[in-house]
Amino acid sequence: MTEPVRVLRLLHLEDNDLDHELVVESLRGDLPWNLEVRRAEDEDGFMRELSEFTPQLILSDYALPSYDGLRAFQAAQEYDPFVPFLIVTGAMGEEVAVDTLRQGVTDYILKQRLERLAPSVRRAIAEHDMQRRQEMAEQAVRELNLSLQQRLEEVERLRGVAEAQRQRLEVQAKQLSEALTMQQTFLAETSHELRTPLTALLGYLHRQEREKGASQTLSDARRVAENMTRLVNDLLQISRGELVQGIEMHFVNLDRLVEQVGRDFQVPVTALDRPLEVLGDPGRLTQVFVNLVSNAVRVCGNPECVELQGRQNDGFAEVLVIDHGPGVPDDVKPRIFDKFYRGKEAGSAGLGLTIAQQVVLGHDGQIDVIDTPGGGATFRVRLPMLDEDEDE
Numbered sequence: 001m002t003e004p005v006r007v008l009r010l011l012h013l014e015d016n017d018l019d020h021e022l023v024v025e026s027l028r029g030d031l032p033w034n035l036e037v038r039r040a041e042d043e044d045g046f047m048r049e050l051s052e053f054t055p056q057l058i059l060s061d062y063a064l065p066s067y068d069g070l071r072a073f074q075a076a077q078e079y080d081p082f083v084p085f086l087i088v089t090g091a092m093g094e095e096v097a098v099d100t101l102r103q104g105v106t107d108y109i110l111k112q113r114l115e116r117l118a119p120s121v122r123r124a125i126a127e128h129d130m131q132r133r134q135e136m137a138e139q140a141v142r143e144l145n146l147s148l149q150q151r152l153e154e155v156e157r158l159r160g161v162a163e164a165q166r167q168r169l170e171v172q173a174k175q176l177s178e179a180l181t182m183q184q185t186f187l188a189e190t191s192h193e194l195r196t197p198l199t200a201l202l203g204y205l206h207r208q209e210r211e212k213g214a215s216q217t218l219s220d221a222r223r224v225a226e227n228m229t230r231l232v233n234d235l236l237q238i239s240r241g242e243l244v245q246g247i248e249m250h251f252v253n254l255d256r257l258v259e260q261v262g263r264d265f266q267v268p269v270t271a272l273d274r275p276l277e278v279l280g281d282p283g284r285l286t287q288v289f290v291n292l293v294s295n296a297v298r299v300c301g302n303p304e305c306v307e308l309q310g311r312q313n314d315g316f317a318e319v320l321v322i323d324h325g326p327g328v329p330d331d332v333k334p335r336i337f338d339k340f341y342r343g344k345e346a347g348s349a350g351l352g353l354t355i356a357q358q359v360v361l362g363h364d365g366q367i368d369v370i371d372t373p374g375g376g377a378t379f380r381v382r383l384p385m386l387d388e389d390e391d392e
Contacts, residue, residue, distance in 0.1 A: 008033040008125070011055035013072050014088075015041045015064050019111060023059060023088055030118030043067045050079045056128075057121065062089035062100075062108075073105055082131050084124035088117065194232045201225050220264065223286075231287065231355070247281045247362045254278050254285070254317050254383070255310055261289045262308045265297055271309040276317040278383045284359045285383075288367075289319065291352035292379045296323040305376075316365075316382040324376040328369055336369060356381075 008031065014020040024037055038053045040046040043066065049055070058076050062069040069087045076085050087100055087108040097108050106127075107120045205222040212218075254276035262269045278285075289308075296306045300323050309320040328336060337357040360367040365383040372378045 006033040007036055009053060009056045010035050010037045011046075011049050011053055011058045012037060012039050013041075013046050013058070013060035013064070013067075013069070014039060015061070019061070022111070022114060023117065026114040026117050027121065031121060043071075046072055047075060050076065055083065057125065058083060058085045059088050060085065062087050062092060062096075069105075070100065070103065073100075073103065077104070082128055082135070084121070084128050086117075086120060086124060088114075195229070198225060198229045198232060202229065224264070226283065247284055247359070249279050250282060251386070252278050252280045252282045252285060254280075254319065257282060257286055258289060258308055258310050258319055261286065261293055264290075265293050265306075266303045267293055267297065267306045267308055268304075269308045269310075271311065273311045276310050276312065276319075277386045278317050278363075279386060280363050280383065281359075285363070288356045288359050288381065289321065291356045292321040292381070295352050296321055296325070296377075296379070299323060299377075300325040312385065313382070315385055317385050319381045319383075321379040321381075322372055322376065323378070324372060324374065327371060327375055328377045333369055337367070 010024075010027070012020055012023060014023065020039055024035070028035055038049050038055070040049050042064065046067070058072075060069040060072045069089065073085050073087075076083055084106045085104075086106050088111060089108065090111050092108065092110065100108055106124045109117045109120055202222065202225050205218060205225060209215075209218050209222070255272050255274050258272065258276075259269055261267075293306065293308070297303050300306055305324045307322045309322065311318050311320075337353050339351065339354045357367050360381055360383070363383055365381060367379065367381050370378050370380060
């Protein structure tokens, strides 16, 4: 595919008609481009054509009646410092010719040697194109350097932001670590302080049972004290970063256990399948439902707003602790079993639900929270029921 023919815009400063025609004709046959020619005969015409015609090549006589080639060259330089400017003139002294070249004129051609004009023009256009490409390349490099500089400045700014953020996170991490240490220290010291009076209380209750005989009241009081002792021991373990330990498995009638917890807290048991037999630690499971029921009563402010249900469901014993309080927001549900998470509740250390979850998981069970129809929260505990083979 051939390249399109280039049109070369030529401005000729010449006051002689014949010389102008000779110059143009000498170029038309020897240049590979079509020529679009404009002619100026004086300074006014030359300046007008510079701005209107925007020439790509300028040819000029050296001496005109009211103008000269060097002044025209200076004007052309202000218009475009890269446009080729050739002087085509008659007799010219060697000293004058050298001076024109020294000032920046592209070339000079004598009118009696016009055979040199076309080669000189081709060379000048080639140099002009090369200068243009070089200028464009340099401009692209300057723009690239500017873009890189801006990007480096942005990277430096982001590095400063990241460093400031890192320092803030370090401060926050240190503060959280100190707070956690203080919390663990508080739990450990509190647990140690509580163990002594609880141990003494259990001793008094045992002595009362020996001296006055067993009674329902003493039995309930001793059981509550034992649960409190177990809770204190769990707090001590959690303060040390340990999980709830010491699960001892027995056959457990979960329905009786649920009834007992409901009686202790005066919470109604509205539905209960019998029997609900599981393999588990009765003390630990009691602790689970004590934690869940006491939490529900505290949130609702009234045990009448809480109810217990127990049922068989697909091979599991399922116990529901249902409250009709404010409920648990959806964004809180994933965190409600986290250690020390208290939500908006008051009067809670944020450990009851954590302990309940750990005990249930230790029994290969499941615990979750769902919405109560009509408003409130329902904590659901699912424990594997005994198989018939295990009952035998």
